[in-house]
Amino acid sequence: MKAIRYSRYGGPEVLGLEEADEPRVGPDSVLVKVRAAAVNPVDWKCREGYLDPVLQAVFPVIPGWDVSGVVVRPGVAVPEFAAGDEVIGYVREDFLSRGTFAEYVAAPVRTLAPKPRNLTFEEAAGLPLAGLTAYQVLHKVLEAKRGETVLVHAAAGGVGSLAVQLAAHLGARVIGTASEHNHDFVRRLGGEPVSYGEGLVERVRGLAPEGVDAVFDTVGGDALKVSANLLAPEGRLASITDNEVVNYGGRYHFVRPDPQDLRRLSELAEQGVVSVHVSETFPLERAADAHRLSQEGRTWGKIVVTVAGETQG
Template identity: 70%
Template sequence: MKAISYSRYGGPEVLEYGDRPQPKIGPDGVLVKVRAAAVNPVDRKAQAGHLDGMLDAVFPVIPGWDVSGVVVQPGVSVTEFAVGDEVMGYVREDFLSRGTFAEYVAAPVRTLARKPRNMSFEESAALPLAGLTAYQALHRALRVRADETVLVHAAAGGVGSAAVQIARHLGARVIGAAREPGQDRIRELGAEPVVYDESSFVDQVRALAPDGVDAALDTIGGTFLKQTLDVLAPEGRLVSIADGEVIGLGGRYVWVRPDAEDLAALARLAEEGALTVRVARTYPLEETAEAHRAHTEGGLNGKVVVTVPWTDPGEAD
């Protein structure tokens, strides 16, 4: 099969397009014919070696954790999926090796759910990691309830925009923080925007929520994480997905995990029209390095997705 891989840590320059062995599937996995895979910040971090203390890398590594595609072979113990099912997944295992930037990926069933019927393969590939991060932070860590006020950082980004929509679906009022270019997007999602400015951020939030916010989801860390302490209500809850210092500040640090039930819940929200994904740019598989460069440059107002042309699975290597 054709795939993107790297044999040493580095930036986009280490990515190579070529032939790799088609992955084998275990009893509890399925072989997915990839139609699309999304680029995420963690892909760049893993590729640069920043996760080396957490995850072993079995070189050559095929990068990527987000995927959508079609099941072409279920494992012998799999009853959840059949040949021809359209699925999406956050296919993260406990090591780096067989990722999603390839024609085929072996995916444990715990990482998959059925693709939303009203989403394209490109849109559904962009949903799992960002959507699960937001869903698990809001439901499990922050336990957001109806009529609460929630502050979401980087609310126009992948995780942030999903968090705004999920919190709104829960019945919460949402204040969304973003740079100036993201303000319109935040309004479109039904949140009240504030602009990142170190000298006025706290005052902006306090003007909207004089008694403080009930819950805050930090996605950027640093200065604005610390300033968030000044806008929390007395019993306010704080979670960060970006900065471990949140623990010392009395909050919680959250790392997303694959969860089939949570992923299925995201699919239901999408089918109900309560959750959408914006794809800014797509690239063919052989141009994955360019996709990574575009993602690094930022400013795209949406997700970057790599597409894989459909071929007859019977023709696979």
């Protein structure tokens, strides 16, 4: 099979299209024919070695954790899926080696859920990691509730755009930070946009004079201090990018595969509660370009890599 691989840490130039062995399917896994794989910031951070302290790289590494595709063959202990089933997955293991930027991936059942029938394969590929991150932070960390005010940083990004939709569905009032040219997009998602930069505290306080009940940080750094200053007395703060959040009384969250959470996201997508905006697609052989675009950090929505074949759901 064809796959994107890298044999050492480095920039996008270390990625190459190569021939690789088709993955073996364990008892608790299924072989998935990949139709699309989304790009996430964690992909280039892994490629550059930033996650080496927590995730061992077994070179050569096939990058990618998000996938949408079709089951080719289930493992011998898998009654949940059959050949021909369309699935999505956050296919993360405890090491880096067997990712989703390939024609086939062996995906553990614990990482999969049925693909939303109303989404294209490209859109569906953008749902697992970002969607699970947003869902888990809002429901399990911040425990956002109806009637509360939630501030989402980078509300036009992959995680932020899904967090805005999910928080609005909970019945929360959502304020989202975004560049001015993305304000209309944030409004369409159900949020009230505010611009980044100097004066952010005053702008948010203008909308929520008593402070916000919860802050969902996807930026880190100075945004943590700003966020802490915007919290109501009993407000909660969570970050997915900066574990320094604990110094501000908040919690850090690293998303984990969860088939029940992912299945719920798929249901919400079919109900029209959440949608995935795909900003740009690249063929598999241009995965390095997709990584470069992701690393620039200016894209709204999701960047997706497609594998040869029909890509409509």
